[in-house]
Amino acid sequence: MISQPASSHQVWQFLKNVNVHKCKRFRLPKGRKMTFAVSFLFGGISTEYDSSISSLTHIISSYLTLSRAERPFSVKHMYHLSRVDGLVRTIPFHNAFTIAELQAHVSDIIILPGRSLPITFNTIESHNEYIVNLLHGQFGEDGGVQTLAALSGLKGTFGDPDVASLTMNKFAMSSFVSSLLPSDVMKVPKTRLVRPQGVDDAIRFAKSVDGSVVVKPNSLGASLFATRFHDPVASEIDIRNLLREIFKYDNTALLQEFIPGDEYSCGCLISSSDVVLLPVAKIETAQNFFGHEEKHSSGLVIERILDYENDQLLGRLTSITRRIASSIDLYNMARFDFRISNDREIWFLECNYIPGLMKNSIFPKMLRHHGMTVIELISWIASHSRQYERKKHFIEYEISE
The missing domain is CATH 3.40.50.20 (Rossmann fold)
Incomplete structure (x- = not known):
């Protein structure tokens, strides 16, 4: 599935020519009866x-x-x-x-x-x-x-x-994305995959990072245990304790350089023939870090829905989202998280395979801003998404003795 990255020229030609579709408001025609x-x-x-x-x-x-x-x-x-x-x-x-x-x-x-x-x-x-x-x-x-x-x-x-x-494994997904797009189009933070037997090496990596580091599980959602450490050298004991706690629930953890800047989230719907982009959400927090506490405590985060049509940088962000979503066999919907650094570089963080549909979560806010309810979303998915079909795995052949 992972291929060599395209050249910068090829990617930018793709991003320039990409047809960005907005979601049309789903409306059930009057008089139409429920059919499924x-x-x-x-x-x-x-x-x-x-x-x-x-x-x-x-x-x-x-x-x-x-x-x-x-x-x-x-x-x-x-x-x-x-x-x-x-x-x-x-x-x-x-x-x-x-x-x-x-x-x-x-x-x-x-x-x-x-x-x-x-x-x-x-x-x-x-x-x-x-x-x-x-x-x-x-x-x-x-x-x-x-x-x-x-x-x-x-x-x-x-x-x-x-x-x-693939998408649930943050390290694998980042590796895929970095192979898909050259670094002058989109970057991936320096990351170390940490196993229980490799904690000492991870600590050395953390101390070598110029700036803050983020420690988080590799395959848990909801930003569980995700923590930013401003001074990795002074925080060695805390990092070790956090890794020990993560390993109770996940086989691996990530130790990642923190990218100063702003966090953005891009949602999309995937039909049988196209990727439909939703509005971009900018995520603002007091500490400039979107962790588990910020996600699940009231008043700690502001999620602003932005119009990307007249913003060149956001246009690049949504086009990159479309490129990634078009390159793997996604179904139905997904959400991609990025950071945009202070020097306007785009950094990939992760993919959310099944975005939460809670009333106040990011994805429904994107839908509402685009004129779609969660009920209309489900109807759209059932009407427009293709069904996954498992390929036949049995191929008969003879074994010579």
Whole structure:
């Protein structure tokens, strides 16, 4: 999948000629009846369980505000994957459904009989249901549930297991992006992949960095444990302690140079034939660092939605987003995070394979600014995205003895 980077001239020609599409507001034609049903898979066994619950709550709340005539699809089931026992409980949707009922199901679901995920997937496949995957983090967007869905033949928003695994692995994704684009178009911060047996080498690397460093898990989401250290030499003990804590939850960690400047996020939708760019979000914090506390505490971050049409630098940023998204087999939607340094250089940070759909999270803000609700998003995905089809892996051949 990783190829040699194109020349700067080739890349800039691509970026100059790229046709940047804006998302057209999705509207259900008057008098049109609901033609398809969707079911939701939510919860999960990762530390991002609560984000998944919040994403579904926002979706169902938005859905319930619409009259039946305005709803572009019907909701069939909600499948809750419990982080307590790893079993799935089915919550049926009905005309009088309420958010209070959803919350009661989630709170009391452990007392209800559950089934394993493979058995649930087999049942879903036999009913030919379309599943919107809202599982975040480990096993939700790292290729785990995508592989199981592919083996079960499920229809829905799971996508390619290999691409999910690639994007969840921050080090691998950065390596891919750096091979795709030359450094005078986009850069990747100096990064060291840290394993438990390589902490001493990582500390030496941190001390060699001119400026601040960031320590974070390689494959966890929600910026869990992500910490900036202004003085790596004086912070050696704290860095070692943080790495020790990360290794309880992730096999590897990242130690990365911090790029002074501003942080930006670019969202996009992926149809069967094109990448549709959403507005850019500029992320502003008091410490100029977007960590876990800033993401999940009220009042610590300002996310400003920007118009990139008349801004050359933001135009470059969105074109780079389009180039990356077009170069891997993404499905449905994604979000890419960057920093733009004080000297206006663009630095890639990471890709979010399944952006959170909580009411106040970045991706829904991009959607709202562009005139699309989360309900319209789901309808758009079901109508425009292609389905992942698992290739045949069996090739018959003879083995000479």
